[in-house]
Amino acid sequence: MKRVIPFLLVALLIPGAALAKGKPPPKTNHGKAKVQYILKGDLSGFTAFSAPSTNGNITIVVDSSNRHGRALKGMSLTFSGMVTSSTKVVLDNGVTVITDGDQGIVKVRAPKEPRDMSGSDLAAILQALPVRQVIDQGTAS
Numbered sequence: 001m002k003r004v005i006p007f008l009l010v011a012l013l014i015p016g017a018a019l020a021k022g023k024p025p026p027k028t029n030h031g032k033a034k035v036q037y038i039l040k041g042d043l044s045g046f047t048a049f050s051a052p053s054t055n056g057n058i059t060i061v062v063d064s065s066n067r068h069g070r071a072l073k074g075m076s077l078t079f080s081g082m083v084t085s086s087t088k089v090v091l092d093n094g095v096t097v098i099t100d101g102d103q104g105i106v107k108v109r110a111p112k113e114p115r116d117m118s119g120s121d122l123a124a125i126l127q128a129l130p131v132r133q134v135i136d137q138g139t140a141s
Contacts (some may be wrong), residue, residue: 027049035112037126043136044100045078049085056083056099058134062081068112071119072126076094079106087131092138105135 024063044111047056062069083089091098100105108126 033112034109035068037069037108037110038063039069039077039106043098043102043104046098047083048089049083049087054101055081057081058083058106058131060104066109069122071117071122075119075123077123077127079127082129082131083134084130088133090133090135092136095136095138098136099132101139103137103140105137107129107133
């Protein structure tokens with residue numbers, strides 16, 4: 001019995017030591033987490049991708065967005081040379097080209113930015129990235 005007591009004490013202390021570590025540190029994404037910024041508003045200045053060396057452009061005045069792009073509301077963003085061969089362009093029914101003043105959506109995939117980042121800083125980051133999709137929803141009615 002005397003030999004069993006030390007083993008029992010050690011067995012009782014092991015779970016207590018494991019629980020004494022506390023909470024693990026919060027996980028950080030180290031800038032690897034990417035989110036989609038969905039910007040809705042008036043489109044203008046659209047030029048499509050035309051050749052391997054000539055990328056297109058699009059400008060949007062942001063009326064609304066998903067939660068990631070809230071700071072951009074009311075801003076005009078110009079994606080110069082960011083409409084590439086991989087950009088999907090979706091046109092409204094029967095429309096053949098995006099005209100100035102059409103309502104639309106521009107989608108950009110970028111790293112998730114802190115919530116306290118200013119709109120102008122976020123705009124500068126997004127305008128330097130390729131546009132994933134442009135959706136023309138036609139003229140405002």
